[in-house]
Amino acid sequence: MNELKIFLDRLSPLSTASWEKFSNLFTVKTLTKGEFYIREGQMAKEIGFLNSGILRAFYQSEDGIEYNKHFFIPHCFIGGYASLTSKKTNVINQQALTDCELLVANYADIEKLYPSFPDIERISRLLAEQFFIQKEQREIEIVLMDSEQRYKIFQKDFPSLEQHIPQYHIASYLGITPTQLGRIRRKIAKR
């Protein structure tokens, strides 16, 4: 619970009463490697805070091709955020790449706190703004940079991740095939 408190305080400190109410909504949940936190096609109901472990978020196209849109490393929120906020069917999958420990809360219960605790709604606003900023940053990488530049940014954004997950997940994150990632690695190694 402590890491969650630190995370929130960095956004905007909560009053003691608000933190009480808020933190009470969370319970511990564990995932084993390979297990899904959410799947597409369902309504998202829970938001989670990652205490330990690694997950990937990915889209799946109609013909079954997967695209890893994000890796989650500890001390961040996970969940089908667009589904939670829009109340529409979730379109992303989130799967544990290692055993994970989470704190989870029912999102509707959090939303019910907004009218009485404006500082909690403020946290939600700041979180949404932060998510938007992250997405825009990633958009820039995707549309403006080639795969070698993106690979270097991946290594900077997720140091140590490369040793813990299979290469094809990284290739998928970069929007290329493992074949192409192999070529890039060979090219870099030759320098």
Add this chain to the structure above:
Amino acid sequence: MNELKIFLDRLSPLSTASWEKFSNLFTVKTLTKGEFYIREGQMAKEIGFLNSGILRAFYQSEDGIEYNKHFFIPHCFIGGYASLTSKKTNVINQQALTDCELLVANYADIEKLYPSFPDIERISRLLAEQFFIQKEQREIEIVLMDSEQRYKIFQKDFPSLEQHIPQYHIASYLGITPTQLGRIRRKIAKR
């Protein structure tokens, strides 16, 4: 001002007092074709609401290549949203593709209203959530679909835009060159 009211009411109705305070911050501004609303490298200060006209938002890479990330059509917010919320230097450009009429407000003045008017902060939360959802939707298009599919979605998302702006702006939005867009159009026409 009326269209702005309608837009906000759809997110979450404001009290009369809040609307008074909020709407008072906006003034009318016009742009002529080709003029910039914001440029990269500056701090964003204003948020705008587009009454009429068309703008494009684009990134520029270090070697001068432009990528059109979005077109704005009437009755939406424009501005360097990531810069406004993060207080960091703005990295996107927004340029009028036709003459435009906007309502603009100083964003810091809006933020000052949050503590006293929680329903205004709620609007900001909902807006941030909506922006995130739009970005995620666009991300799916970019990473999962080929350029022909994206072209068809563009035509659906921005009907009539195709007749009003040069083709190379559309190509840039699709992440391809005008040459390639020409090939796609020819291919579609042949069917």
Add this chain to the structure above:
DNA sequence: GTGATTTCTTTACCTATGTAAATGGATTTC
């Protein structure tokens, strides 16, 4: 209206990256 500019389309050629398949190393399983 006429000339100048901008925009669209096409061609020829080139490059990055995809697909499929083979190989071999690493890791897991019992």
Add this chain to the structure above:
DNA sequence: GAAATCCATTTACATAGGTAAAGAAATCAC
């Protein structure tokens, strides 16, 4: 520790899409 599986790498070939340049068409300026 042998078998089975998973994973990284490489090769050969195919393809989408880029670059540059040219001509045609449309639009703008005066």
